[in-house]
Amino acid sequence: MADALKSHQQLLLQNKAWVEQKNNEDKGFFKRLSLIQKPEFLWIGCSDSRVPANQITGTQPGEVFVHRNIANMVIHTDMSMLSVLDYAVNVLEVKHVVICGHYGCGGVLAAMTNNQIGLIDNWIRHIKDVYRMHQDELEAIDNMKARQDRLVELNVIEQAYDLGKTSIIQNAWQKRGAPHVHGWVYDIANGLIKDLEVSMNSDEDMPEVFKFEKTKPNLK
Ligand code: CO
Numbered sequence: 001m002a003d004a005l006k007s008h009q010q011l012l013l014q015n016k017a018w019v020e021q022k023n024n025e026d027k028g029f030f031k032r033l034s035l036i037q038k039p040e041f042l043w044i045g046c047s048d049s050r051v052p053a054n055q056i057t058g059t060q061p062g063e064v065f066v067h068r069n070i071a072n073m074v075i076h077t078d079m080s081m082l083s084v085l086d087y088a089v090n091v092l093e094v095k096h097v098v099i100c101g102h103y104g105c106g107g108v109l110a111a112m113t114n115n116q117i118g119l120i121d122n123w124i125r126h127i128k129d130v131y132r133m134h135q136d137e138l139e140a141i142d143n144m145k146a147r148q149d150r151l152v153e154l155n156v157i158e159q160a161y162d163l164g165k166t167s168i169i170q171n172a173w174q175k176r177g178a179p180h181v182h183g184w185v186y187d188i189a190n191g192l193i194k195d196l197e198v199s200m201n202s203d204e205d206m207p208e209v210f211k212f213e214k215t216k217p218n219l220k
Contacts, residue, residue, distance in 0.1 A: 032062075033061055033062050037062055037065075037092070038062075038092065039062060039063055039064055039065045039088075039092060039094060040063070040094060040095045040096060041059075041063065041064045041065065041094055041095070041096050041097075041098060042064075042065045042066075042067070042084070042085070042088040042089070042092075042094045042096070042097045042098070042179070043057075043064050043065065043066045043067070043068075043098050043100060044067050044068070044069075044072055044074065044081070044097065044098065044099050044100070044159070044163075045066070045067075045068045045072050045098075045099075045100040045101075045102075045186075046068060046069070046070065046071055046072045046100075046101060046102055046105055046107070047068045047069055047070050048102060048105065048106070048188075050102070050188050051100070051102050051186050051188070053066045053068070053100070054066075056186060056191065056193065057193075065084070065087075065088045065092060065094060067080070067081055067084040067085075069081065069123075070106075070107045070120065070123055070124075071101070071105055071106075071107030071108055071111075071123075071124070071127055071155065072099055072100060072101050072105075072155075072156065072159060073107075073123065073126055073127070073159060074099070074159040074160075074162040074163050074166075075123075075126055075162075076162070076165070076166065082166070082168070085097075085163070085166065085168050085169070086168050089168055089169065089172045089179060090168070090172065093176075093178075094179050095178050095179055095180065096178075096179050096180050096181075096182060097163060097169075097179045097180070097181045097182070098182045098183075098184055099156050099159045099160045099163065099181070099182070099183050099184070100156070100184045100185070100186055100193070101152050101153070101155055101156040101159075101183075101184070101185045101186070102152065102185060102186040102187070102188055103148075103149050103152050103185060103186070103187050103188060103189070104148075104152075104188055104189075105152050105155075107120075107123070107124055107127060108127055108148065108151050108152050108155055109148060110124050111124045111125075111127035111128050111130075111131060111151070112131065112147075112148065112151065127151075127155055130151065130154055130155045130158045131151060133154075133158070134150075134151070134154045137150070137154075138150060138151055138154075152185055153185055153196055156183040156184065156185055156196060156198075157183050157196060157198050159183070160181050160182070160183040160198050160200065161198075161206075163181050164181060164200055164203060164206055164210070165206070165210045167212050169181065170203055170211070170212050171212075171215055173201055173202050173203060174214055174215065177201055177202070178201055179201070180199055180200065180201045181198070181199070181200045181201070182195070182198065182199050183195075183196040183197075183198040184196060
């Protein structure tokens with residue numbers, strides 16, 4: 001217990017040091033941030049402690065609106081994700097939404113096994129759906145690490161499509177041709193982000209069944 005107390009107190013000390021450093025670099029930093037947030041980006045990433053959105057993109061407080069969950073999932077019954085998405089898209093009017101997965105993602109690896117972990121099995125089941133959709137491609141890859149990496153990528157791509165299947169994103173596309181939805185994967189082993197080159201700002205390539213009727217112009 002003593003050690004735990006010590007380590008959390010260390011965070012508070014580091015916070016004070018960080019404030020001092022920021023104030024030295026830029027006197028108006030905190031004052032400016034206290035007045036407004038106008039981030040251009042919504043980041044939907046994994047909760048994994050090794051994938052901190054701001055640090056790996058070299059961005060500062062105020063620049064990225066962040067939602068993180070296990071395996072960077074877009075699940076349409078997740079009120080937390082939907083609330084973040086609606087606020088980011090309709091109030092903050094972000095220009096880009098990034099889904100960022102990462103190689104070696106524990107959630108994705110667990111989805112490839114038959115292990116029972118607990119409540120999280122229900123969350124991970126959505127990744128199993130991605131596996132099932134791409135089963136032929138995945139099982140044609142003999143190397144297990146390569147197969148895992150590919151499922152990480154396919155999961156990101158499917159989550160990007162899942163964003164496009166929300167009325168929140170489709171209405172914004174109709175209204176302002178934005179946000180652009182992107183799919184990226186972070187490599188924990190070297191720190192680099194790979195752009196999967198899924199970039200969408202319209203529903204034109206989407207299967208017909210997912211397209212909502214266009215809202216009337218005077219309605220939000
Ligand atoms: Co992860």
